[in-house]
Amino acid sequence: DGPAGLDAAVSVCRACPRLVRWREDVAATKRASFADQPYWGRPVPGWGPTDARLLVVGLAPAANGANRTGRNFTGDSSGDWLYASLHRVGLAALPTSTHAGDGQELRGTRMVAAVRCAPPDNEPTPGERDTCAPWLHAELALLAPTVRVVVALGAFGWAAALRGLAGAGFAVPSPRPRFGHAVEVPLPAPPGAALPAVPLLGCYHPSLHNTATRRLTASMLDDVLGRAAALAGL
Numbered sequence: 199d200g201p202a203g204l205d206a207a208v209s210v211c212r213a214c215p216r217l218v219r220w221r222e223d224v225a226a227t228k229r230a231s232f233a234d235q236p237y238w239g240r241p242v243p244g245w246g247p248t249d250a251r252l253l254v255v256g257l258a259p260a261a262n263g264a265n266r267t268g269r270n271f272t273g274d275s276s277g278d279w280l281y282a283s284l285h286r287v288g289l290a291a292l293p294t295s296t297h298a299g300d301g302q303e304l305r306g307t308r309m310v311a312a313v314r315c316a317p318p319d320n321e322p323t324p325g326e327r328d329t330c331a332p333w334l335h336a337e338l339a340l341l342a343p344t345v346r347v348v349v350a351l352g353a354f355g356w357a358a359a360l361r362g363l364a365g366a367g368f369a370v371p372s373p374r375p376r377f378g379h380a381v382e383v384p385l386p387a388p389p390g391a392a393l394p395a396v397p398l399l400g401c402y403h404p405s406l407h408n409t410a411t412r413r414l415t416a417s418m419l420d421d422v423l424g425r426a427a428a429l430a431g432l
């Protein structure tokens with residue numbers, strides 16, 4: 199029954215026992231530096247307008263980031279990079295995203311995680327990935343009338359986005375295109391559908407490992423997100 203219903207439904211999902219235990223344990227014990235803050239400790243729903251033209255697909259919530267704040271990429275170092283870039287290319291109102299009441303707003307952009315509960319070591323199992331996939335499929339089906347561009351952060355997000363787009367009816371080539379930074383693959387709508395082709399753009403994940411090693415720089419991130427904004431007409 200629409201995006202609000204989807205967000206409400208996903209936020210109480212308990213389908214992955216290991217991840218339910220982890221998200222709740224982290225929320226109960228808390229990192230010392232956040233000891234005075236409430237933790238969300240639940241699946242993190244999509245964030246951003248539900249008629250978005252650009253969808254950003256990440257991996258999973260960070261244990262002390264979105265698993266704490268309840269908002270994708272909010273309150274961790276990956277988010278610091280991502281929101282700064284989104285702001286520079288005109289897609290976010292603020293250059294930072296610290297907590298759910300900080301006044302941040304996304305313009306025409308929605309963010310989702312391929313796996314919606316924080317996994318230990320940021321590594322969901324293949325089984326958890328597959329169990330969570332229907333939530334992304336549902337999100338893409340709801341966004342299909344408006345979405346014009348999808349950006350996948352990292353190989354995991356790329357594979358999840360391809361599966362989700364295929365599930366939503368977009369034509370995904372076989373063999374599936376390989377992930378790479380700034381790779382751009384147009385995914386045509388099936389014959390007869392009143393939908394345009396949707397370009398899928400790959401982008402290195404702004405993880406601490408990638409940014410600290412300069413595998414991903416701010417200008418590389420800006421280039422992909424700026425390109426996505428232009429393709430989406432934002």
Ligand code: SF4
Nearest residue numbers: 211213214241315330
């Ligand atoms: Fe549910 Fe996805 Fe969380 Fe698993 S990871 S419990 S499927 S929301």
